[in-house]
Amino acid sequence: MSTPTPKRRGEVLIRLDGIRKEYQLGETTVRALDGVDLSICRGDYSAILGPSGSGKSTLMHILGFMDQPTGGKMFLGEREVSNIRPGDRSKLRATEIGFVFQSFNLLSRLSVIENVLLPVEYARRKIENADETAVEMLNRVGLGHRIHHRPSQLSGGERQRVAIARAMINKPRILLADEPTGNLDSRNAANILELFDHLADEGNTLVLVTHDESIAHRTRRVIRVLDGKVTEEEVER
Numbered sequence: 001m002s003t004p005t006p007k008r009r010g011e012v013l014i015r016l017d018g019i020r021k022e023y024q025l026g027e028t029t030v031r032a033l034d035g036v037d038l039s040i041c042r043g044d045y046s047a048i049l050g051p052s053g054s055g056k057s058t059l060m061h062i063l064g065f066m067d068q069p070t071g072g073k074m075f076l077g078e079r080e081v082s083n084i085r086p087g088d089r090s091k092l093r094a095t096e097i098g099f100v101f102q103s104f105n106l107l108s109r110l111s112v113i114e115n116v117l118l119p120v121e122y123a124r125r126k127i128e129n130a131d132e133t134a135v136e137m138l139n140r141v142g143l144g145h146r147i148h149h150r151p152s153q154l155s156g157g158e159r160q161r162v163a164i165a166r167a168m169i170n171k172p173r174i175l176l177a178d179e180p181t182g183n184l185d186s187r188n189a190a191n192i193l194e195l196f197d198h199l200a201d202e203g204n205t206l207v208l209v210t211h212d213e214s215i216a217h218r219t220r221r222v223i224r225v226l227d228g229k230v231t232e233e234e235v236e237r
């Protein structure tokens, strides 16, 4: 019997090796991640799937440099980033990762285009024609006609599109989305998922965090999380 040939995958962008994350609550230790081995490769379209409390958000926060593991090793390409300084961590978070959250997290006092431009400021990296790039991103998500609106003047689905344009403006290596359709009705949710499919088809690297099997089944790869462990990885369906 021949061994199946592994499907060809892109270069490894981020690799986790025995990653642990513990929270100390008084006398109790909460083990949110308990030895996770995982690689995210260029061009992956993955879902991190698991029930509430399984460790999905913790895993996403670590992959996105929002939080530091308490054990194990983490690599960005060849570079070990397990114990870097907080300033370096913020820099990586701002330049390498795009984030989309369930509650959109737009700033209500800023217009749509000002929201999209925020990560350019955070990254402290010059982008030529930042305004034009922001408009281009908004066009890509179908909101080119709403650039001067305030978030409160948009539907939930439109707000999430703004958040996606904002997440993409620095051309991050990885786009991480935590329950991105959790606050949307089914029609808006379907539109946002189609947008993710489209971004994946264009070659972007996406990780969708979800408790919803039906969302996970549109991605090419499913990473199942249970009790802080990656229990199963289906690669390239």
Ligand SMILES: Nc1ncnc2c1ncn2[C@@H]1O[C@H](COP(=O)(O)OP(=O)(O)O)[C@@H](O)[C@H]1O
Residues within 6 Å of the ligand: 023, 024, 025, 030, 031, 032, 050, 051, 052, 053, 054, 055, 056, 057, 058, 059
């Ligand atoms: N800041 C924190 N302090 C203490 N416990 C936490 C903290 N964040 C998460 N946890 C615990 O870690 C576990 C995993 O949480 P989380 O990653 O948010 O799960 P999920 O996103 O899958 O619902 C849960 O038991 C949760 O209560």
Ligand SMILES: [Mg+2]
Residues within 6 Å of the ligand: 056, 057, 058
């Ligand atoms: Mg969560």
